[in-house]
Amino acid sequence: MPVSSLNAETRKTILPGLSPEVEHAVCAAAERQHLGRNDVLFREGDPADACYILKEGSAAIRKSFRAGREQVVGFLFAGDILGAAHLRQYAYSVRMLSPSEVLRFERAAFDRLCDDHPEFGSWLLRMACGELAVAQDHMLLLGRKTARERIASFLLNLDARFKKQTVWMPMRRGEVAEYLGVSLETVSRIMAEFIRNGFIRTDGRYVVHILDRRTLSALAEGIGD
Amino acid sequence: MPVSSLNAETRKTILPGLSPEVEHAVCAAAERQHLGRNDVLFREGDPADACYILKEGSAAIRKSFRAGREQVVGFLFAGDILGAAHLRQYAYSVRMLSPSEVLRFERAAFDRLCDDHPEFGSWLLRMACGELAVAQDHMLLLGRKTARERIASFLLNLDARFKKQTVWMPMRRGEVAEYLGVSLETVSRIMAEFIRNGFIRTDGRYVVHILDRRTLSALAEGIGD
Protein backbone atom coordinates (compact mmCIF):
# COMPACT_ATOMS: atom_id res chain seq x y z
CA MET A 1 0.00 0.00 0.00
CA PRO A 2 1.45 3.37 -1.05
CA VAL A 3 2.51 5.71 1.71
CA SER A 4 0.45 8.57 0.33
CA SER A 5 -2.75 6.67 0.96
CA LEU A 6 -1.72 6.02 4.55
CA ASN A 7 -1.21 9.71 5.13
CA ALA A 8 -4.40 10.81 3.48
CA GLU A 9 -6.31 8.32 5.51
CA THR A 10 -4.81 8.90 8.93
CA ARG A 11 -4.55 12.66 8.76
CA LYS A 12 -8.22 13.25 9.20
CA THR A 13 -9.11 10.57 11.70
CA ILE A 14 -6.63 10.03 14.53
CA LEU A 15 -4.36 11.94 16.92
CA PRO A 16 -6.63 14.90 17.65
CA GLY A 17 -4.80 17.87 19.09
CA LEU A 18 -1.69 17.38 17.01
CA SER A 19 -0.76 19.69 14.16
CA PRO A 20 -1.03 18.15 10.67
CA GLU A 21 2.74 18.35 10.06
CA VAL A 22 3.62 16.53 13.25
CA GLU A 23 0.86 14.01 12.78
CA HIS A 24 2.28 13.33 9.32
CA ALA A 25 5.74 12.76 10.75
CA VAL A 26 4.35 10.49 13.43
CA CYS A 27 2.41 8.38 10.98
CA ALA A 28 5.41 8.17 8.68
CA ALA A 29 7.50 6.72 11.49
CA ALA A 30 4.99 3.98 12.17
CA GLU A 31 4.45 0.55 10.82
CA ARG A 32 0.89 -0.66 10.34
CA GLN A 33 -0.30 -3.87 11.87
CA HIS A 34 -3.65 -5.61 11.57
CA LEU A 35 -5.08 -7.84 14.27
CA GLY A 36 -8.20 -9.93 14.67
CA ARG A 37 -10.54 -10.42 17.58
CA ASN A 38 -8.83 -11.97 20.60
CA ASP A 39 -5.37 -11.48 19.12
CA VAL A 40 -2.79 -10.56 21.74
CA LEU A 41 -0.72 -7.47 20.94
CA PHE A 42 1.72 -8.14 23.76
CA ARG A 43 1.81 -9.83 27.11
CA GLU A 44 2.66 -8.72 30.64
CA GLY A 45 6.38 -9.27 31.08
CA ASP A 46 7.32 -9.18 27.39
CA PRO A 47 10.29 -6.93 26.60
CA ALA A 48 8.84 -3.50 25.93
CA ASP A 49 10.53 -2.69 22.65
CA ALA A 50 7.67 -0.91 20.92
CA CYS A 51 4.76 1.37 21.59
CA TYR A 52 1.51 1.54 19.71
CA ILE A 53 -1.32 3.83 18.77
CA LEU A 54 -4.66 2.17 18.17
CA LYS A 55 -5.89 3.45 14.83
CA GLU A 56 -9.05 1.43 14.60
CA GLY A 57 -10.83 -1.17 16.68
CA SER A 58 -10.84 -1.82 20.41
CA ALA A 59 -8.78 -3.65 22.99
CA ALA A 60 -8.60 -4.53 26.67
CA ILE A 61 -5.66 -3.89 29.01
CA ARG A 62 -5.37 -6.65 31.58
CA LYS A 63 -3.22 -7.32 34.59
CA SER A 64 -3.14 -10.82 36.02
CA PHE A 65 -3.28 -11.41 39.73
CA ARG A 66 -3.32 -15.14 40.23
CA ALA A 67 -4.82 -18.17 38.57
CA GLY A 68 -8.29 -17.27 37.40
CA ARG A 69 -8.26 -13.72 38.72
CA GLU A 70 -7.55 -10.99 36.19
CA GLN A 71 -8.33 -7.32 36.27
CA VAL A 72 -9.10 -5.33 33.15
CA VAL A 73 -7.62 -1.91 33.96
CA GLY A 74 -8.85 -0.22 30.81
CA PHE A 75 -10.44 -0.47 27.41
CA LEU A 76 -8.84 1.13 24.37
CA PHE A 77 -10.49 2.68 21.36
CA ALA A 78 -9.30 4.52 18.25
CA GLY A 79 -6.68 7.16 19.10
CA ASP A 80 -5.50 5.59 22.35
CA ILE A 81 -1.82 5.06 23.08
CA LEU A 82 -0.13 1.96 24.39
CA GLY A 83 3.13 1.26 26.15
CA ALA A 84 4.56 4.78 26.19
CA ALA A 85 6.15 4.14 29.59
CA HIS A 86 9.90 3.70 29.32
CA LEU A 87 10.02 0.34 31.02
CA ARG A 88 12.05 -2.76 30.32
CA GLN A 89 8.94 -4.91 30.29
CA TYR A 90 5.28 -4.33 29.65
CA ALA A 91 3.34 -4.12 32.89
CA TYR A 92 0.14 -5.47 31.34
CA SER A 93 -1.25 -7.53 28.49
CA VAL A 94 -3.28 -6.18 25.61
CA ARG A 95 -5.85 -8.23 23.74
CA MET A 96 -8.01 -7.02 20.86
CA LEU A 97 -11.76 -6.98 21.35
CA SER A 98 -12.52 -6.49 17.68
CA PRO A 99 -10.59 -6.56 14.41
CA SER A 100 -8.15 -3.69 14.78
CA GLU A 101 -5.38 -1.74 13.19
CA VAL A 102 -2.47 -0.37 15.17
CA LEU A 103 0.44 1.90 14.39
CA ARG A 104 3.60 0.32 15.72
CA PHE A 105 6.62 2.43 16.74
CA GLU A 106 9.99 0.95 17.56
CA ARG A 107 11.17 2.45 20.81
CA ALA A 108 14.05 4.25 19.11
CA ALA A 109 11.80 5.76 16.44
CA PHE A 110 9.40 6.90 19.13
CA ASP A 111 12.14 8.58 21.13
CA ARG A 112 13.40 10.28 17.98
CA LEU A 113 9.93 11.64 17.34
CA CYS A 114 9.88 13.12 20.82
CA ASP A 115 13.28 14.73 20.31
CA ASP A 116 12.53 16.11 16.86
CA HIS A 117 9.03 17.36 17.62
CA PRO A 118 8.63 18.94 21.06
CA GLU A 119 4.95 19.26 20.27
CA PHE A 120 4.70 15.47 20.17
CA GLY A 121 6.29 15.19 23.59
CA SER A 122 3.90 17.63 25.18
CA TRP A 123 1.00 15.95 23.42
CA LEU A 124 2.08 12.64 24.94
CA LEU A 125 2.25 14.27 28.37
CA ARG A 126 -1.28 15.61 27.95
CA MET A 127 -2.49 12.18 26.89
CA ALA A 128 -0.79 10.54 29.86
CA CYS A 129 -2.33 13.04 32.28
CA GLY A 130 -5.70 12.38 30.70
CA GLU A 131 -5.29 8.66 31.19
CA LEU A 132 -4.29 9.27 34.78
CA ALA A 133 -7.49 11.22 35.36
CA VAL A 134 -9.52 8.38 33.85
CA ALA A 135 -7.67 5.94 36.07
CA GLN A 136 -8.51 8.00 39.15
CA ASP A 137 -12.16 8.08 38.22
CA HIS A 138 -12.04 4.34 37.86
CA MET A 139 -10.42 3.94 41.27
CA LEU A 140 -13.31 5.88 42.72
CA LEU A 141 -15.68 3.48 40.98
CA LEU A 142 -13.82 0.39 42.17
CA GLY A 143 -13.34 1.62 45.69
CA ARG A 144 -16.66 3.19 46.55
CA LYS A 145 -19.45 2.35 44.16
CA THR A 146 -21.97 -0.47 44.46
CA ALA A 147 -22.45 -2.94 41.62
CA ARG A 148 -25.52 -1.08 40.41
CA GLU A 149 -23.66 2.24 40.41
CA ARG A 150 -20.70 0.69 38.61
CA ILE A 151 -22.75 -0.67 35.76
CA ALA A 152 -24.74 2.53 35.33
CA SER A 153 -21.47 4.51 35.23
CA PHE A 154 -19.99 2.12 32.71
CA LEU A 155 -22.92 2.30 30.33
CA LEU A 156 -22.94 6.09 30.48
CA ASN A 157 -19.18 6.27 29.89
CA LEU A 158 -19.48 4.16 26.77
CA ASP A 159 -22.42 6.27 25.67
CA ALA A 160 -20.46 9.50 26.15
CA ARG A 161 -17.51 8.08 24.23
CA PHE A 162 -19.54 7.39 21.12
CA LYS A 163 -22.07 10.19 21.34
CA LYS A 164 -24.92 8.02 20.14
CA GLN A 165 -27.90 6.66 21.95
CA THR A 166 -26.91 3.25 20.70
CA VAL A 167 -23.89 1.91 22.51
CA TRP A 168 -21.72 -0.59 20.71
CA MET A 169 -20.17 -2.76 23.38
CA PRO A 170 -17.41 -4.88 21.83
CA MET A 171 -16.54 -6.61 25.10
CA ARG A 172 -18.23 -9.64 26.61
CA ARG A 173 -19.98 -9.78 29.97
CA GLY A 174 -16.96 -11.41 31.55
CA GLU A 175 -14.69 -8.59 30.41
CA VAL A 176 -17.10 -5.94 31.67
CA ALA A 177 -17.12 -7.78 34.99
CA GLU A 178 -13.33 -7.87 35.16
CA TYR A 179 -13.23 -4.15 34.41
CA LEU A 180 -15.84 -3.22 37.01
CA GLY A 181 -14.51 -5.48 39.72
CA VAL A 182 -17.64 -7.57 40.06
CA SER A 183 -18.58 -11.07 39.00
CA LEU A 184 -19.86 -11.91 35.55
CA GLU A 185 -23.18 -13.01 37.02
CA THR A 186 -23.68 -9.69 38.78
CA VAL A 187 -23.26 -7.80 35.52
CA SER A 188 -25.86 -10.02 33.92
CA ARG A 189 -28.31 -9.73 36.80
CA ILE A 190 -28.11 -5.97 37.04
CA MET A 191 -28.38 -5.41 33.32
CA ALA A 192 -31.47 -7.62 33.39
CA GLU A 193 -32.81 -5.42 36.17
CA PHE A 194 -32.12 -2.27 34.13
CA ILE A 195 -34.00 -3.81 31.22
CA ARG A 196 -36.96 -4.75 33.44
CA ASN A 197 -37.04 -1.18 34.75
CA GLY A 198 -36.92 0.26 31.24
CA PHE A 199 -33.58 2.08 31.67
CA ILE A 200 -31.94 0.28 28.75
CA ARG A 201 -32.77 -2.11 25.95
CA THR A 202 -30.37 -4.66 24.50
CA ASP A 203 -30.17 -5.92 20.96
CA GLY A 204 -28.00 -8.99 20.92
CA ARG A 205 -24.90 -9.15 23.10
CA TYR A 206 -23.11 -6.16 21.74
CA VAL A 207 -25.69 -3.41 21.37
CA VAL A 208 -27.29 -1.44 24.19
CA HIS A 209 -29.80 1.37 23.79
CA ILE A 210 -29.90 3.95 26.56
CA LEU A 211 -33.56 4.69 27.21
CA ASP A 212 -33.48 6.65 30.47
CA ARG A 213 -30.23 8.53 30.77
CA ARG A 214 -31.48 10.69 33.61
CA THR A 215 -32.21 7.82 35.94
CA LEU A 216 -29.00 6.04 35.00
CA SER A 217 -27.02 9.20 35.80
CA ALA A 218 -28.67 9.44 39.18
CA LEU A 219 -27.82 5.80 39.82
CA ALA A 220 -24.23 6.28 38.65
CA GLU A 221 -23.78 9.16 41.08
CA GLY A 222 -25.25 7.19 43.91
CA ILE A 223 -28.27 9.45 44.20
CA GLY A 224 -30.96 7.07 43.08
CA ASP A 225 -32.22 4.06 44.97
CA MET B 1 15.69 33.02 53.03
CA PRO B 2 18.50 33.41 50.49
CA VAL B 3 18.15 31.59 47.20
CA SER B 4 21.52 29.92 47.52
CA SER B 5 20.43 28.02 50.58
CA LEU B 6 17.34 26.80 48.79
CA ASN B 7 19.44 25.43 45.98
CA ALA B 8 21.95 23.74 48.18
CA GLU B 9 19.21 22.11 50.10
CA THR B 10 17.03 20.89 47.28
CA ARG B 11 19.73 19.80 44.90
CA LYS B 12 20.64 16.72 46.81
CA THR B 13 17.24 15.55 47.97
CA ILE B 14 14.46 15.80 45.41
CA LEU B 15 13.75 15.28 41.70
CA PRO B 16 15.86 12.18 41.14
CA GLY B 17 16.58 11.52 37.48
CA LEU B 18 16.98 15.16 36.59
CA SER B 19 20.34 16.73 35.77
CA PRO B 20 21.66 19.22 38.37
CA GLU B 21 21.37 22.18 35.97
CA VAL B 22 17.75 21.52 35.12
CA GLU B 23 16.88 20.75 38.72
CA HIS B 24 18.42 24.08 39.63
CA ALA B 25 16.30 25.88 37.05
CA VAL B 26 13.19 24.09 38.22
CA CYS B 27 13.74 24.95 41.86
CA ALA B 28 14.50 28.55 40.95
CA ALA B 29 11.14 28.84 39.23
CA ALA B 30 9.29 27.63 42.28
CA GLU B 31 7.90 29.30 45.32
CA ARG B 32 8.09 27.50 48.64
CA GLN B 33 5.05 26.88 50.73
CA HIS B 34 4.73 25.29 54.16
CA LEU B 35 1.64 23.44 55.31
CA GLY B 36 0.54 21.75 58.50
CA ARG B 37 -1.26 18.49 59.12
CA ASN B 38 -4.76 18.47 57.62
CA ASP B 39 -4.13 21.63 55.63
CA VAL B 40 -5.78 21.56 52.23
CA LEU B 41 -3.48 22.40 49.32
CA PHE B 42 -6.38 22.67 46.87
CA ARG B 43 -9.85 21.32 46.41
CA GLU B 44 -11.61 19.39 43.65
CA GLY B 45 -13.10 21.97 41.31
CA ASP B 46 -10.74 24.83 42.19
CA PRO B 47 -9.25 26.61 39.16
CA ALA B 48 -6.05 24.74 38.35
CA ASP B 49 -3.64 27.65 38.13
CA ALA B 50 -0.61 26.02 39.72
CA CYS B 51 1.19 22.72 39.99
CA TYR B 52 3.25 21.48 42.88
CA ILE B 53 6.09 19.21 43.80
CA LEU B 54 6.04 17.77 47.29
CA LYS B 55 9.44 18.47 48.78
CA GLU B 56 8.85 17.09 52.23
CA GLY B 57 5.99 15.50 54.11
CA SER B 58 3.02 13.47 52.92
CA ALA B 59 -0.44 14.05 51.54
CA ALA B 60 -3.59 12.27 50.38
CA ILE B 61 -5.31 12.72 47.02
CA ARG B 62 -9.06 12.37 47.39
CA LYS B 63 -12.01 12.33 45.06
CA SER B 64 -15.47 12.77 46.50
CA PHE B 65 -18.35 10.67 45.35
CA ARG B 66 -21.31 11.71 47.39
CA ALA B 67 -22.05 12.74 50.96
CA GLY B 68 -19.92 10.63 53.24
CA ARG B 69 -18.27 8.57 50.52
CA GLU B 70 -14.79 9.61 49.48
CA GLN B 71 -12.07 7.67 47.75
CA VAL B 72 -8.40 8.29 48.41
CA VAL B 73 -6.83 7.62 45.02
CA GLY B 74 -3.26 8.04 46.15
CA PHE B 75 -0.81 9.04 48.85
CA LEU B 76 2.02 11.45 48.10
CA PHE B 77 5.50 11.53 49.56
CA ALA B 78 8.63 13.59 48.96
CA GLY B 79 9.37 14.00 45.24
CA ASP B 80 5.84 13.43 44.02
CA ILE B 81 4.20 15.80 41.54
CA LEU B 82 0.75 17.31 41.73
CA GLY B 83 -1.60 18.82 39.20
CA ALA B 84 0.54 18.56 36.08
CA ALA B 85 -2.53 17.86 33.95
CA HIS B 86 -3.50 20.86 31.83
CA LEU B 87 -7.03 21.10 33.07
CA ARG B 88 -9.18 24.09 33.87
CA GLN B 89 -10.01 22.70 37.29
CA TYR B 90 -8.38 20.27 39.66
CA ALA B 91 -9.99 16.86 39.44
CA TYR B 92 -9.23 16.00 43.08
CA SER B 93 -8.50 17.48 46.47
CA VAL B 94 -5.17 17.30 48.26
CA ARG B 95 -4.83 17.34 52.03
CA MET B 96 -1.60 17.10 53.97
CA LEU B 97 -1.10 14.12 56.27
CA SER B 98 1.89 15.62 58.05
CA PRO B 99 3.63 18.98 58.19
CA SER B 100 4.89 19.46 54.65
CA GLU B 101 6.76 21.69 52.29
CA VAL B 102 5.78 22.06 48.64
CA LEU B 103 7.29 23.81 45.64
CA ARG B 104 4.62 25.82 43.92
CA PHE B 105 4.77 26.59 40.18
CA GLU B 106 2.45 29.00 38.47
CA ARG B 107 1.08 27.34 35.38
CA ALA B 108 2.89 29.78 33.07
CA ALA B 109 6.23 29.25 34.81
CA PHE B 110 5.75 25.51 34.59
CA ASP B 111 5.01 25.64 30.87
CA ARG B 112 8.05 27.82 30.32
CA LEU B 113 10.21 25.27 32.11
CA CYS B 114 8.91 22.59 29.75
CA ASP B 115 9.66 24.74 26.72
CA ASP B 116 13.12 25.80 27.86
CA HIS B 117 14.26 22.41 29.12
CA PRO B 118 13.16 19.47 26.98
CA GLU B 119 14.71 17.22 29.60
CA PHE B 120 12.15 18.46 32.10
CA GLY B 121 9.30 17.61 29.74
CA SER B 122 10.49 14.07 29.18
CA TRP B 123 11.10 13.69 32.91
CA LEU B 124 7.50 14.71 33.54
CA LEU B 125 6.32 12.18 30.97
CA ARG B 126 8.30 9.44 32.70
CA MET B 127 6.84 10.46 36.06
CA ALA B 128 3.31 10.47 34.64
CA CYS B 129 3.79 7.02 33.14
CA GLY B 130 5.11 5.80 36.46
CA GLU B 131 2.06 7.14 38.23
CA LEU B 132 -0.13 5.46 35.66
CA ALA B 133 1.54 2.13 36.38
CA VAL B 134 0.97 2.63 40.12
CA ALA B 135 -2.66 3.49 39.40
CA GLN B 136 -3.08 0.29 37.40
CA ASP B 137 -1.64 -1.78 40.21
CA HIS B 138 -4.07 -0.13 42.56
CA MET B 139 -6.98 -0.87 40.23
CA LEU B 140 -5.97 -4.52 40.39
CA LEU B 141 -6.03 -4.28 44.17
CA LEU B 142 -9.41 -2.56 44.28
CA GLY B 143 -11.00 -4.78 41.68
CA ARG B 144 -9.78 -8.23 42.60
CA LYS B 145 -8.21 -8.47 46.04
CA THR B 146 -9.89 -9.43 49.30
CA ALA B 147 -9.64 -7.14 52.31
CA ARG B 148 -6.86 -9.29 53.78
CA GLU B 149 -4.90 -9.15 50.53
CA ARG B 150 -5.39 -5.41 50.26
CA ILE B 151 -4.01 -4.66 53.68
CA ALA B 152 -1.05 -7.00 53.27
CA SER B 153 -0.25 -5.33 49.91
CA PHE B 154 -0.55 -1.89 51.44
CA LEU B 155 1.79 -2.59 54.33
CA LEU B 156 4.37 -4.09 51.98
CA ASN B 157 4.13 -1.12 49.61
CA LEU B 158 4.79 1.31 52.42
CA ASP B 159 7.63 -0.89 53.60
CA ALA B 160 9.18 -0.95 50.12
CA ARG B 161 8.89 2.81 49.82
CA PHE B 162 10.90 3.49 52.94
CA LYS B 163 13.29 0.53 52.86
CA LYS B 164 13.13 0.02 56.58
CA GLN B 165 11.54 -2.70 58.65
CA THR B 166 9.77 0.00 60.56
CA VAL B 167 6.95 1.54 58.57
CA TRP B 168 5.96 5.09 59.38
CA MET B 169 2.28 5.39 58.52
CA PRO B 170 1.26 9.06 58.60
CA MET B 171 -2.36 8.33 57.67
CA ARG B 172 -5.18 7.33 59.98
CA ARG B 173 -7.17 4.12 59.80
CA GLY B 174 -10.00 5.88 58.07
CA GLU B 175 -7.70 7.17 55.33
CA VAL B 176 -6.17 3.75 54.82
CA ALA B 177 -9.70 2.39 54.51
CA GLU B 178 -10.67 5.01 51.94
CA TYR B 179 -7.54 4.19 49.94
CA LEU B 180 -8.09 0.43 50.03
CA GLY B 181 -11.81 0.56 49.33
CA VAL B 182 -12.89 -1.11 52.55
CA SER B 183 -14.44 0.14 55.76
CA LEU B 184 -12.46 1.61 58.61
CA GLU B 185 -13.54 -1.25 60.85
CA THR B 186 -12.29 -3.88 58.42
CA VAL B 187 -8.82 -2.29 58.42
CA SER B 188 -8.80 -2.37 62.18
CA ARG B 189 -10.00 -5.96 62.43
CA ILE B 190 -7.53 -7.33 59.91
CA MET B 191 -4.58 -5.47 61.38
CA ALA B 192 -5.55 -6.91 64.75
CA GLU B 193 -5.59 -10.34 63.13
CA PHE B 194 -2.11 -9.77 61.65
CA ILE B 195 -0.86 -8.79 65.09
CA ARG B 196 -2.40 -11.89 66.70
CA ASN B 197 -0.73 -14.04 64.03
CA GLY B 198 2.63 -12.36 64.59
CA PHE B 199 2.94 -10.90 61.07
CA ILE B 200 3.29 -7.34 62.29
CA ARG B 201 3.66 -5.35 65.49
CA THR B 202 2.32 -1.86 66.05
CA ASP B 203 3.76 0.88 68.18
CA GLY B 204 1.19 3.57 68.61
CA ARG B 205 -1.06 4.49 65.70
CA TYR B 206 1.58 5.51 63.25
CA VAL B 207 4.33 2.89 63.48
CA VAL B 208 4.16 -0.65 62.16
CA HIS B 209 6.96 -3.23 62.33
CA ILE B 210 6.95 -5.90 59.64
CA LEU B 211 7.78 -9.17 61.37
CA ASP B 212 6.95 -11.79 58.75
CA ARG B 213 7.43 -10.34 55.30
CA ARG B 214 7.31 -13.73 53.61
CA THR B 215 3.83 -14.61 54.84
CA LEU B 216 2.55 -11.10 54.15
CA SER B 217 3.85 -11.32 50.57
CA ALA B 218 2.07 -14.62 50.08
CA LEU B 219 -1.12 -13.07 51.43
CA ALA B 220 -0.72 -10.00 49.24
CA GLU B 221 -0.40 -12.18 46.14
CA GLY B 222 -3.41 -14.22 47.14
CA ILE B 223 -1.39 -17.36 47.68
CA GLY B 224 -1.80 -17.73 51.42
CA ASP B 225 -4.95 -18.68 53.24
Added chain:
DNA sequence: CGTGGCATTGAGACTTTTCAAAGGCTGTGG
Protein backbone atom coordinates in the same frame (compact mmCIF):
# COMPACT_ATOMS: atom_id res chain seq x y z
C1' DC C 1 -5.60 15.29 84.61
C1' DG C 2 -9.69 15.47 81.96
C1' DT C 3 -11.83 15.38 77.36
C1' DG C 4 -12.64 14.48 72.65
C1' DG C 5 -11.32 12.12 68.72
C1' DC C 6 -9.66 7.87 66.98
C1' DA C 7 -9.34 2.94 67.23
C1' DT C 8 -11.02 -1.48 68.60
C1' DT C 9 -14.38 -5.03 69.12
C1' DG C 10 -18.95 -7.30 68.61
C1' DA C 11 -23.38 -8.76 66.45
C1' DG C 12 -26.61 -8.68 62.87
C1' DA C 13 -27.82 -7.43 58.11
C1' DC C 14 -26.99 -6.99 53.43
C1' DT C 15 -24.66 -7.13 49.11
C1' DT C 16 -22.21 -9.86 46.25
C1' DT C 17 -20.00 -14.23 45.19
C1' DT C 18 -19.94 -18.97 44.22
C1' DC C 19 -21.70 -23.09 42.44
C1' DA C 20 -24.88 -25.12 39.34
C1' DA C 21 -28.07 -25.73 35.53
C1' DA C 22 -30.70 -24.16 31.67
C1' DG C 23 -31.31 -21.15 27.79
C1' DG C 24 -29.90 -18.47 23.68
C1' DC C 25 -26.64 -16.25 20.49
C1' DT C 26 -22.87 -16.61 17.18
C1' DG C 27 -20.23 -18.00 13.89
C1' DT C 28 -18.66 -21.91 11.56
C1' DG C 29 -19.09 -25.80 8.47
C1' DG C 30 -21.69 -28.21 5.42
Added chain:
DNA sequence: CCACAGCCTTTGAAAAGTCTCAATGCCACG
Protein backbone atom coordinates in the same frame (compact mmCIF):
# COMPACT_ATOMS: atom_id res chain seq x y z
C1' DC D 1 -27.80 -20.02 3.15
C1' DC D 2 -29.15 -22.84 6.85
C1' DA D 3 -28.32 -25.78 10.73
C1' DC D 4 -25.77 -27.23 14.40
C1' DA D 5 -22.36 -27.10 18.13
C1' DG D 6 -20.14 -24.61 21.44
C1' DC D 7 -19.60 -20.87 24.10
C1' DC D 8 -21.64 -17.10 26.35
C1' DT D 9 -25.31 -15.52 29.02
C1' DT D 10 -29.05 -15.82 32.05
C1' DT D 11 -31.19 -17.30 36.21
C1' DG D 12 -31.55 -19.49 40.84
C1' DA D 13 -30.25 -20.73 45.59
C1' DA D 14 -27.03 -20.98 49.21
C1' DA D 15 -22.79 -19.18 51.39
C1' DA D 16 -19.25 -16.06 52.29
C1' DG D 17 -17.32 -11.71 53.06
C1' DT D 18 -17.79 -7.17 54.29
C1' DC D 19 -20.52 -3.32 55.97
C1' DT D 20 -23.29 -0.93 59.25
C1' DC D 21 -24.63 0.17 63.66
C1' DA D 22 -23.30 0.45 68.34
C1' DA D 23 -20.64 0.42 72.49
C1' DT D 24 -16.28 0.37 74.72
C1' DG D 25 -11.49 1.49 75.21
C1' DC D 26 -7.39 4.05 74.47
C1' DC D 27 -4.40 7.80 73.49
C1' DA D 28 -3.01 12.56 72.58
C1' DC D 29 -3.69 16.96 73.27
C1' DG D 30 -5.03 20.92 75.67
